[in-house]
Amino acid sequence: MALKPTLRNLFIDREFVEKVSFLKNIPIFDGLSNSALGKLTGIMYSKKYPAGELIFEEGKVGKALFIIFDGEVAITKAAGNSEPKIIATHEKGAFFGEMALLEELPRSATAKTTKETTLFLMYKVKFDWFIEKDPRVGLKVIYNIAKVLSGRLRETSEFFAKTV
């Protein structure tokens, strides 16, 4: 009986298991199997950012989606000559820059870490390749991104309806 966990520890990568169970809770990977998430980890990179570090700048062309594995990120927007305004703060499990997976356009805001942060990066060029190799999983991710964007659009519309 004790043999099974020992064998498991010998062959299975614990870091990978942690990563997959973390990604399972991310809305854009909703409904994906462990095997599909395993494949997606192959096109992801992780990177540690110190506190107060710039991740990307408003106006620069976006190339990747970012998922916060640990830490905190502030999204700011330039407001004329005054200090940039913080429009959102994201924590563990949140993601941002998802539009970069769909089109290469300038970023609409700036992202900066507020604490030491570990991010998972998924690049458009790698994701495009992944869609070609595994269209079923790729389509599911695109569908989930569309759902997230639709939800954000609805929130924005409601916000404008209230303010106007």
Add this chain to the structure above:
Amino acid sequence: MSNTRIYKTIGLLLLIGACIWFIYMVKSILMPFILSLVFAYLLSPLVGFFEAKGLKRIVSVLILYSIFLVIFIGTSIVMIPQIFREVSVLSNSIPEYTATIKGSISSFQQKVEAKYPIIKQKGIFDSTIKNAEQFVNSETSKVPEYLAAIFSMVSIFVLIPFITFFFLLEGKAGIDFIFQKIPPRYTETILSLICEIDESLGNFFRGQFIESSCVGALSIIGLLILGIDYAVLIGIVAGLANMIPYLGPFAGTVPALIVGFIEYQNVTVMVKIVIMFSLVQFIDNNLIQPIILSKGVNLHPVTVIFAIMAGAQVAGVIGMFLSVPLVCIIKVTFMIIIHRKDLI
């Protein structure tokens, strides 16, 4: 520029210079490492396949090596006796072939000299044959040196798989280490560049490998149908030569033509061989290449020829194989830098 920055830049330049000098000094032993790097790069997606199942990297690499060992042993059982048989028959037949060629030349010489006596008087034929023999003898005696220079058998069977194993095992951690050292604000740009190079180069290498295997297999089948001796050997040479763009297909056809001529001594067989290789190239260009998308990076023919010749000059046969992928890396990098100013 502050003094510290100037010192840092000078230090970096000196370090790069020292690295280039060191690589130049040890260039004779670099080949197994470069080949292992290429193999590790080609095999990493297969390791990734097992890793995606949740297996540790060491376990994934060991599974891959076990599969290759089984394939290698299986192929050896089938192919190696055939190759050895062909090599031994070839080495035994060389004196006979030499006599046949000499006989053909001699009868041709007699015919020509009978028609044009001045050629005999001046001894043009004799001196030409003597020079040709001297040239062939001197070049043939150098063949072992050439082979040893390319790489030793020990490198192929022991050193390269050994180094490749460690590149596969530690490569990901090494890349991750470098990735963590990239200044955060440039991460998106630099990694995007690396991803694009990786995509183009990966397509190129994998495409070349599949394409060459198909061309080799088709050539073997074609030569067996035509009844040409040493079909397996020539097919393998044709498959490997096919990795060299433009020049490769010719390099693969020549040995078949020589063997075909010696064996049958008529032009019909040579025409059949040319048609067969043209057919293989037609299938390659119109069926195989479109499927495997091996033309990930389009290079101008002149650039390819220059790269191959420069590669041959710098590193011999291996240089010919590696020059085109190297030019691909340079081209992709420049294309991204020129066309994607928005990234920087």
